[in-house]
Each structure stands twice: as C-alpha cells, then as structure tokens.
Amino acid sequence: MFYTSIIQSVLCTSITVWFGSSTKLDRHRLQRIVRTAEKIIGVDLPSIQDLYLSRVRKRAGSITADPSHPAHNLFKLLPSGRRYRSLYAKTTRHKNNVLRSHSPCCPRSPRSAHSSRFSFSPCRPLSPICPSSPDFPSSPYLLTPTVTKTPACAHGEGCPWMMGMLGGGLSCVVSVADLCQSVVLHTGMLLGAEGTSLALVRKDCDGKRNLEVLTPLTALGCVNEETLYSQAHRELVKGLMGCVLATSSPVNLRDASEDPRFILDSDQASKISAVLCVPIKNHRREMVGVVVMINKINSYDGSVSVFTSVDEKVLFNHMDVFGMILDNIQLYESSRQEAKRSQALLEMAQVLSKEHHSFGILLSKMAATIMPFTHAQYCTIFIPSNQTLPLERDIIDVDPSYALQSLMAVKTLNISKVSDDSRQSLVCCPVTNEQSENVIAVCQLMNKRCRDSGELEAFNRYDERLLEDLAVYCGLALQYVQAVKITEERKASIEVTREVLAYHISATEQEIEALQEATIPSAESLHLFDFHFSGFGLQEDLTTQAAVRMFLDLHLVQDFSIDYKSLCQWVLTVRRGYRNNVPYHNWNHALSTAQSMFAMLMATGQLQNIFTRLEILALMVSTLSHDLDHRGVNNSYIERTHQPLSQLYGHSSLENHHYNLCVFILNNTGNPILSGLSTEQHRTVLHMIKRAILATDLSVYMQRRKDFFSLLKKKRVNWKSEPQRDLLRSMLMTASDLSAVTKPWSEHKKITKLVAMEFFAQGDKEKEEFKIKPLDIMNRENSTRLPCMQVEYIDDICYPLYKVCNYLLTKVDFYVQNRAGQYGPKLMSQYLFSKWRYTI
Secondary structure (H helix, E strand, C coil): CHHHHHHHHHHHHHHHHHHHHCCHHHHHHHHHHHHHHHHHHCCCCCCHHHHHHHHHHHHHHHHHHCCCCCCHHHHCECCCCCCECCEEECCCCCCCCHHHHCCCCCCCCCCCCCCEEECCCCCCCCCCCCCCCCCCCCCCCCCCCCCCCCCHHHCCCCCHHHHHHHCCHHHHCCCHHHHHHHHHHHHHHHHCEEEEEEEEEEECCCCCEEEEEEEEEEEHHHCCCCCCCCHHHHHHHHHHHHHHHHHCCCEEECCHHHCCCCCCCHHHHHHCCCEEEEEEECCCCCEEEEEEEEEEECCCCCCEECCCHHHHHHHHHHHHHHHHHHHHHHHHHHHHHHHHHHHHHHHHHHHHHCCCCCHHHHHHHHHHHHHHHHCEEEEEEECCCCCCCCCECCCCCCCCHHHHHHHHHCCCEEEEEECCCCEEEEEEEEEECCCCCCEEEEEEEEEEECCCCCCEECCCHHHHHHHHHHHHHHHHHHHHHHHHHHHHHHHHHHHHHHHHHHHHHCCCHHHHHHHHHCCCCCCCCCCCCCCCCCHHHCCHHHHHHHHHHHHHHCCHHHHCCCCHHHHHHHHHHHHHCCCCCCCCCCHHHHHHHHHHHHHHHHHCHHHHHHCCHHHHHHHHHHHHHCCCCCCCCCHHHHHHCCCHHHHHHCCCHHHHHHHHHHHHHHHCCCCCCCCCCCHHHHHHHHHHHHHHHHCCCHHHHHHHHHHHHHHHHHCCCCCCCHHHHHHHHHHHHHHHHCHHHHCCHHHHHHHHHHHHHHHHHHHHHHHHHHCCCCCHHHCHHHHHHHHHHHHHHHHHHHHHHHHHHHHHCCCCCHHHHHHHHHHCCCCHHHHHHHHHHHHC
C-alpha cells in the first residue's frame, strides 16, 4: 500500500507538468515503467491516461470555482457568447495539450509554426468514444448510422452533441424544429460560421420535392432575431439549397459572387462570401434536407475565410447522424399523428353512428370533434345553393370565397394570408359524392392556434389529411341525412297510400248492413259439401254469404269470439281486394278454393282431428286471401318486366304480395276478426297463413311434393309432428287451388277457357314487349293444342297430388269419384282428350 501511494503520488505530480506536452514515445516509455512497478508491487495501477484526465478535470474544476485564480477568466465565454478566451504561446507545446486533443468540435489549424492557439467549445463534456467507434453501445431504438469512414468531427474522438443525441437526446427533443435549431447552432459554432440555415425536403400531392425552411438564415449570435440578413439574402440561400436538392451534391464556394450560377447585388456580395451547402441524408441514403453555412469567421482576427475540406467532412458526419436522428423523430411523430388521427376518426365515427334529430347538430358535433386535433379556431361547412340542406356557419361572418375556389377546383386549398392588420390561415376541402363524384359541400378550417404560445400559424399536411377525413364523414352524413329525408318522405307517402287504399278497399256501410241482416243459406242449399261446387256460377251476393256460412259451420265465429259484423266486413273487403278485370284469378276463384278446403274439412273428421282450431282458422283465411290483387300474370312476367313487386320480394313475388295485402286487410279498421286471439296465437296464425299462401306458388309445390309423396311410400305418417302437418297444410292449399280440374265437365271446360284467356293475354304482352316467343301454354297460336296441354297438366301436376291425398285421407276421394271412378285412372286422360276434341 505504501509503494502504491508513493507511485501514484509521483505520477500525479509529474503528469500535470509534462504529460500534456510529451510525445507518444515518451508516454509509451512511461507506461512501461508503470507496468514494471505493477510487477514489483503486485498491484494493478491506473493507466496514465486516466490519471491525466482525472487530474486535469480536478484542476480545471478548482480553477472555475476560484474567481481569484489567474486562469479563471479562461473558462468564461466572450461577450459574443460564442467563443471562449484563447491562450497564446510562443511555442507549440500546447499543440497536443489535453484541451486541444479532446475538443473534437474545434478543428483549428495552427496560426504559424512558432505559435499555437487553442479554443474552448461550449459543448465541453469530454468523452473518448465517438459514434463511429466500435465501443459505442448500439441502441435498439436507433438505426445504425451508415456514414463515411471519416471519423466524427475529423478527429478520432466522439462529438458530445452527437453522443448526447444518440445516447438519449431524443427524449429531450420537443419537435423537429427544435432539433433543427439545435443542430444548426452546434455545427455553426463548430465550424465558426457567421450564419446558417436548414431546410427539409417535403413532397406535395403530386410527388414533387420541395424545400421547407425550418431554420431561416440567421446569425448565430441572434438565432431568434432575423435582423442580420435581408429577404434577398434568404432568397439567395434558397437558390443554393435548390441547387443542392437538384444535384444531391455539396456546394463549397470560396466566393459566391464569382460563381456564374448566382447573380449577387452589392449588398448580397458584401454579406455573403464563403458558402458551404451539403445535403442531409437518412440511413437509406435518401435526401431529407439541406444545410447551409455562410462566411467562416477566422478566430484570430474575425476575418472571413473559406471552408476547408475538413470542415466539409465534419459537417457531412454531423448531417449523417442528424439525418438518422431526424428519420427516427419523423417516424415517431408520424406514428403519434397517426394515433391522433385514428382517435379523431374513431370519435367522428361514434358521432355519426348515433341518432341525431337535425343535420345541423350532427355537423356541429363533427366539427367540435376535429377542432381540438387541428387546433383550429373555426370550422365551417358550406353547402352549395343547389342542395336542399341548409348552410352551416359559425357565429362569425365567414368569407366563402376560398370555399368557392375549392369547390371549383375540386381539390384541397391551404392558404396562409398575412395583411397589415391581421393574419389568417385556413384550409378548405371539397366533399364529394362517391357515386356521382359531384361536390356536395366544402369543409373549411380557419385560424390555427399554436398549442404553446396561442399565436396563429399555418395548417400543415397533417391538418389537411384530418380535414380530408372529416370531408369523407361529412359526405356520409350528408348522404345519410338525404337518405333519411327521402325515407321519411316515402314513409309519409306510403301512409297516405295506405289510407287511400283502406278507404277504397273497405266495404261500404250499406253493403255491410245488407250482408249482416241477410239470412245466410245453409251449406246444403249452397252445395258447399259437394266437390263439384263452383263459385263462378253463383250470384255476387251469394258468394259472400257462402263465405260467411263456411266460417259459421266450422264454428270459427264461436271458438274465436269473432264479431259477426267484423266478419261480414272482412269478407266484403277481401272480395274488393280482387281485380274484376282478371278472367280467372278473381274472387270467384278464391271462393272456389275456400269451398274445396271447406269440403275436405267437413267430409271427414280426420282432418279436424289432425289440425287444431287455430290451423283451421288459418287455412280458411288463407284460401279466401291467397290470390288477393292478382294481376293476371305470373311471377316470371313480373320479374322480366322488373316491376316493383319483384324488387320488393325477389322470389314468389305474387304470393308475398297476396300475404301482405291479407295482413293489411286483417289489420285495417273494422276487420278485427283476429282480435280475440292472444299475442302468441296471433303471431302463430299469421305465420301459418304466410306459409299456406306461399305454398300456392307452383314452384314451391314442385319442390315440396317429393317429401309429401315419400310419406306414402314410407307409411310412417305422424300428424303430431309440426313439420308433417305444415307439409300437409301446404299440399291441401295446392289441392284446393287446383280443384277446378275436379269439377264436372261443363264447369271444367268453362274454367279452362278462362285460364287460357288469361295465359294468352300474358303471351301477347310478352310478344309485344320482349319480342320473344312465349311458352306453348301461353301462345295463342297453340290454341288448337289446348286439350292436349290440359291433359298433360292434369297428368303431371294434378293427378299425383290427388292420388296421394286420396290414399292418406279416407273419404276425400273427390278426384277419383268424379273422374277415375267412371273411367279408371289410366283412361282419365284419354277421356278428357276425347271430350275436348269432340267439343272443339
């Protein structure tokens, strides 16, 4: 321990005397002596370099803390605030002095061979590591700098400013503008420049590169005061930057006035002489900015000197690091802005998703959502005069001229206007309709306030993007409001149409009273139990009385507490719901269908045991209503002509229309025949009515009859199963609808001619409208083949269904009794064909 203390004392005493002026060979020899001492005493000693630095820092600290020390003033800045005091010497012993060798920010050439001058830099913290050194720890959050092989600051040591930025300085940087100001201040003082400026590359909407000056040309002694250089000087600097931007190459001018590319007047030539302008590139070697240094000031006499190649290398190294840091900061700011933009869009989507009573309130909430994100003072939405919506304005009188320009140009306008008495910044964006691409509105933000100082500033590209997003949501809001308005108008129109329809379709009081007071004939006298019954031969009054009689004999009036007057009004209203100009699908056909269902239900108690009372009610209502408002054409014709029915329902258009009109009549005032049902019963009966009416579509019948026929083969009928009962109800609806083929020959022939008349009328329309040949059954030219086509229709469509019904339901053999009982099933088609041939 004694020897260690003695050796360290000797080293510390001598090191401050001659180590700073010693040569590399002398330091190597001394280090060998230290290593010999380590072997002798067996203890590791600190390196001479560490002892030297520690001793010098300690002595420098004691000098700065003692104002009475003779060298105290050497550590004070000059009045300019840019330089430390310099120490003159008549020899070169301070050339390799500690302050010189560890000041990488001050590369100065000696004044002469016999005198030296060293300077202090304001970035004094010393560090032996540079960013290009392998000892510098790599940060996982920063990109590895791809700089030139020239060490930082043209020396083998690290720059404190760069190390501060790379080692954690990003957390201290508030914005890109602060970073740019920091780098121009540091590099300007490092190179001894009189003035400096920095601009970043921005791309406009067309992809063209432009320069945005973030640090205007200013003197380093007064960075915040633009008093040293005039506007002409700044325009000259912009031209220099533009030249570097175009070529991506540095510009180093000894005298700018001698360069033929630049024309300088006397004032410019007197203030701008030496110029160093280099590009700023990121780690991908993409040009992101330009920095300019003006007039290198000689530290000896204050004269202007030229920028050397060493200065150029130092500036390049700093700009490489700055480009990498700038790229990281821009990436961070971009992610932060995207997060704010996403938040703004989410809030606007939430505003748009809620229900609003007025369009003005909706737009006001959307404007209030975007204003905090853009720091705009006013948000205005202009609606063109040809729109039906009102103009949304703020409390101030907004000038619409700029919005009109944006409307005519159909593009975003960003304007910063400065006048003698006021300053104004605004951005306008058109709102277009995605379908027609017409401008339907213009959104405008005005007077952006700085978040810190509250002063007016120009809107940036981020604000433009937010406004464009707002324009999209405004367009959706406009279309939504217009759609709501159109929907409300159509709802009102539908209500008016329903009122008119309800008035004209409802039976008159005289008709209701006449039916209510009339004596209803018995079912036997009306032949309602006979399968040869036809509604086409009855008088009009008897048809409604027959419908009422079927409800009475089925005890539906008693079981469901149906008001008799309501029943009479409902029957008369249903009769009015059929069109009289349709030959076959009219009220007489509906009555015949209902009578066929009634006859099957009354012919045997089997069906009444299978079905519930609610099902029987649904079947009778369905048969009377199954062809309401039939137009005399089929679904195929309605789809071909693109009628509203096909657009409304898509498939089974007529059947869906029949059901909806049935529900309309049931819900109409004066027709509450279902008022005695509970809520659950009402919902159930409407569902069964819909299924029954839709089953009368022959395409649905052809799809479902396979399942019904399979019941005959499997012989596993379970009428307690709801799916099987639903299938049975559907088949009985079709059997009732096609029951015209079961009528006596004279009635059958009459009905067939009515059907042919209706089909031929549709075929004529198809020929005239579509210029096509209709189906054979609808082609009037095939009228002579009508008997053959009718026989095919009976054999393929009707006979298989009635055969299964006869097998499953005993005593319901109306088809076989009327036709096959006399001639046999196999001879039926021949019999009908011979009858048709004889009569024709």
